[in-house]
Amino acid sequence: MNLIALAQGKPALNEYQSKRLLASFGIPVTREAIARDASEAVSLASEIGFPVALKVSGAGVSHKTEVGGVALNLGTGREVKEEGERLLKIEGAEGLLVQEMVKGSREIVCGMLRDPAFGVCVMFGIGGVLTEVLEDIVFRIAPLTIADSMDMVTEIRGKKIVERFRGEAAADLDVLCRTLVALGTIGLQHEEVIGIDINPLKIRPDGQPVAVDALVVLKGGA
Numbered sequence: 453m454n455l456i457a458l459a460q461g462k463p464a465l466n467e468y469q470s471k472r473l474l475a476s477f478g479i480p481v482t483r484e485a486i487a488r489d490a491s492e493a494v495s496l497a498s499e500i501g502f503p504v505a506l507k508v509s510g511a512g513v514s515h516k517t518e519v520g521g522v523a524l525n526l527g528t529g530r531e532v533k534e535e536g537e538r539l540l541k542i543e544g545a546e547g548l549l550v551q552e553m554v555k556g557s558r559e560i561v562c563g564m565l566r567d568p569a570f571g572v573c574v575m576f577g578i579g580g581v582l583t584e585v586l587e588d589i590v591f592r593i594a595p596l597t598i599a600d601s602m603d604m605v606t607e608i609r610g611k612k613i614v615e616r617f618r619g620e621a622a623a624d625l626d627v628l629c630r631t632l633v634a635l636g637t638i639g640l641q642h643e644e645v646i647g648i649d650i651n652p653l654k655i656r657p658d659g660q661p662v663a664v665d666a667l668v669v670l671k672g673g674a
Contacts, residue, residue, distance in 0.1 A: 463670055466509050467516075468549055470668040474650070477634040480627065481663045484551035490536030494529040496550040503527045505551040506535050512544035519543075525553060554664050556620065558613050559652035560628075561589065564635040566646045572639035574632050576604045578613065579652040586610070594636025601629035614655070621659035628661050644670050 465473065471481040483500055486509060487493035497504045508521035516522050521542050523535040536548050561579030566572055570593050577589030590607045592600050605614055605628060614623040635648055647669035654664050 462512070465668040465670070466513075466546070466549075467507065467666060468509060470648075470666040471663060473638070473668055474634075474648075474663055474666055477638055479631045479634050479650075479663060480661060481666070482551050482554060484549055487536070487548040487550055490533045490540065490548070493536040493548045493550050494532045497526070497529065497532045500550060500552050503553045504532065505553055506532060506539060507549040507551065508539040508542045508545045509549045510544040510546035513542065521545075551664075554654045554656060554662055556654045556656045558617055558620070558623070558655040560613065560655065560661070561649075561651040562632060562635060562653055563650055564594070564639045564645070564648040566639060572636055574601075574604070574636045574639075576601075576632055577608050578610045583651060592632075592636075594640055596633045596636045598626075598629045598633065601632040604632060605629065617655075620655070620657040623655045623661060624659045631661060646671055 468484065468486050475481050485496045487496050493506060503525045506523045506526055507516055513519065513521055519542055521539055526532050526535060539545060539548060559580030561577050561583045563575045564572060565575065572594040573591045574594055574596055575589055575591050578586050588608045588610050590604050592604055602625065605611065605625065614625065614628065616622045638648065639645060645668055649667045650663045652664050653661050655661055
């Protein structure tokens with residue numbers, strides 16, 4: 453995948469492009485599509501199935517929540533159209549990302565960073581709104597083995613998050629560990645990628661992990 457061509461000189465891939473890169477390395481991502489306008493977003497939402505999430509799309513809009521660029525649990529075409537028209541007025545908007553709503557109460561953060569001293573490092577920890585509050589995160593230097601990844605998963609204080617939880621199945625550790633390995637591989641194979649942030653990676657009620665939000669930062673974008 454030609455990252456430079458995707459970015460078109462911009463410092464980061466947009467969310468849709470970021471997830472396409474992750475998916476090409478076997479990381480599970482949400483079902484989603486890009487719409488050019490609110491009417492197309494309605495059609496795509498019908499194909500994906502309601503309810504949906506709607507997000508402003510644009511390489512210059514990396515912190516969508518802070519600018520009101522996310523609308524969740526939209527259950528009708530009318531809601532999608534109204535929210536789509538609002539989102540497209542946000543500065544830097546280039547389109548709309550129509551995304552399936554993912555069920556599940558467990559959220560993980562994982563990613564990759566390129567450290568000046570240690571090189572490519574992979575991150576894993578408690579995600580969602582609690583990431584900065586709990587600071588329950590661990591790192592490993594790439595390349596990772598499955599055993600390395602398993603150590604990361606069991607090393608955090610909140611490791612019970614991957615076990616059975618409130619009627620939801622235990623997380624698929626094989627998929628989760630392979631995701632961490634893949635993040636390290638991306639960093640090793642693509643020197644132009646200096647950072648990857650997946651937050652949250654949700655655990656569905658059946659235990660399957662899926663990247664709900666992601667950002668790939670390129671050289672010059674830090």
